[in-house]
Amino acid sequence: MPTYAPHRLQEEKLAQLPLILREEEIDCWLVWVRETVQSPDPVLPLVLGADLVWPSALLFTPSGERVAIVGSFDADVVPSELYGRVIPYTEGIADHLRTELNRMNPKSIGINESRSDVGADGLTAGMKCLLEGMLAETPHAARLVSAEGAVGRLRGRKSPLEQARIREAVRITEQILDELDGFLCVGQTETAIQSFVHKRMAELGVGFAWQSASNPAVDAGPDKPFGHGRPSENRTKQGHLLHLDFGVQVDGYSADIQRMWFFGSEHEVPDEIAHAFVTVRDAIALAADFLRPGVRGCDVDAVARAHVVDQGYPPFAHALGHQIGRFAHDGGTLLGPPWERYGDAPNGVVEPGNVFTLELLVPTEHYGQVSLEEDVLVTKSGCTFLSHPQTALRCIVA
């Protein structure tokens, strides 16, 4: 990856903000944080790219104004290229915050609180309480609204640099998966396979898109449900399947890909595996054909879900796709069913620049689960695959 100006990412994201705040009718967006090493707001890397210690207010308006009120010891981590006004304080922030809000006089103040979107829910309960106390005697207290729509759009509309970083994460994830074709053989433990991947990641200098203990998740044979668990001492076996769920992180951006191998030749693949594989592969292709700006997340999920059920399988017990970006699960609009645990996220509308996974599993009777996962970028009129979709089982012949 080439080297960029130190704040290029934040400059790209902050340049998106005025339009988004106008779309969401937020007169002032308030990022209200403290001790962000311990209590990180997921938006902070997008708008600051540094950590803050004392209670801090970052204020943004649709006119492009950017103000940072921070502890005096934190003032020099706030880049003057990004913030036109930096106000340091020593004993307390309340007076400064009220003064700035009085000057701006916003009709609505967006805060990072969301029931559905973890990426837009960086405000803690105690910090909200503290804010309400500071604004109690002012008209601003009644003007607090959730900024979840704006945060979702900001996180979801991947900027050029964000897209480049995700592409690079996908490229390296696929490279390591390709290298496995030459490494895998019958009789290996899941743990050994994970160790090979970890060694290659260290050699390539890339990070983990999620916790290393289950990245990659490695599932050999029929007996282990896929999930977020650790590899076991299960071994690869002739005539069995192997499943990996894997993603590296490059410069803070993630990939998330699932692949499947079969130990045996192509013509030895049992019919029930072949049927399951084609069903999963085609459900992803159908969903990708349907995915475009303006559709709701749940409608994309429904396309894949209907195909799976139509082919005689139970509906999968998870969402078809989540956004990826700074996290493997990046929040915002979800390509998921309207279940309680997903809140409003499946009702979100797909936008250009969103990057989603497309993933699902179906069970087989004798060989365990069959599951694939691809990464796609939403374009102006549809979507494009960032990963190279798996179209056939990768067969390992002894």
Place this chain on the structure above:
Amino acid sequence: MPTYAPHRLQEEKLAQLPLILREEEIDCWLVWVRETVQSPDPVLPLVLGADLVWPSALLFTPSGERVAIVGSFDADVVPSELYGRVIPYTEGIADHLRTELNRMNPKSIGINESRSDVGADGLTAGMKCLLEGMLAETPHAARLVSAEGAVGRLRGRKSPLEQARIREAVRITEQILDELDGFLCVGQTETAIQSFVHKRMAELGVGFAWQSASNPAVDAGPDKPFGHGRPSENRTKQGHLLHLDFGVQVDGYSADIQRMWFFGSEHEVPDEIAHAFVTVRDAIALAADFLRPGVRGCDVDAVARAHVVDQGYPPFAHALGHQIGRFAHDGGTLLGPPWERYGDAPNGVVEPGNVFTLELLVPTEHYGQVSLEEDVLVTKSGCTFLSHPQTALRCIVA
């Protein structure tokens, strides 16, 4: 460091919990989280040691009961050694949570919300709202209380393994600081000094107690206020001071130490530097003499503050000491002045097993600031230094 059983840390912390819940009169402590990679609750490493994806409830009672309600894909990251009851769900958690609370019928339900203590404020505003919605038609909604006291005690009472890890972090931090005595010379940039430290950290395989850009903070000469900023191209110079604020992390536990060097021989140290150094050193020693279980944080701060003012310096614009542990700023009782931005933390009471920094700075007229920082463990009757207190300037003679 020796290798321990995988869940020994969590076992030690969970063993502390029943007494703490009784002390704080919390009938049920509810850790309520989701997507903890993106939105981490700082207590999770103490009570689980893994990440959870779907909305999850961990429930603890004074009788020692431990229940985990988690998404079905997360169930196998919950160790059965730690949780007697693991309840996996697929579509929604609400029914399961209400059922467990009905069965326990707690008079008070502690949640991780705190205005003052970031370590006890892991509940997000949106997750609190979600919880209140799920409990709306039940008697439990009116029983929610802040668990900040219990969380502060749990984090603050360092267990044997936690103490061992902090001691190791202090040992390695001091080792690298000692190595600097042989590396430093006149004419080096702050950046070069930081690079040396980073190289040694990589070679020793240790992590950063806070963000690497300002760890160590390196301040050469009189012109740079100490803070959390990055090193500059300032150079070390004959007759000038050098200041480092540095801490490594070992197995998730942190050290935080400040040291000062003078470029010149001992008898060349100007009087105003010598007086400032002795003042800072003695203020720390006086505070350490005073520090013991039962005193309030603000009273310890006051001892050092009074000495500094008595010696003719302005009071320092920060707290005398913070707890260290999983973070360099670990929350809980603070040895600080009663200022707005510290909330209730300075009113907290010191307990055995707490690990604090003792740190302060005074200005000089011609040589910039003079600042030291030590790490101490509170014992049954006083405190003991984990770091080796700096008693004289470290003189670098060409």
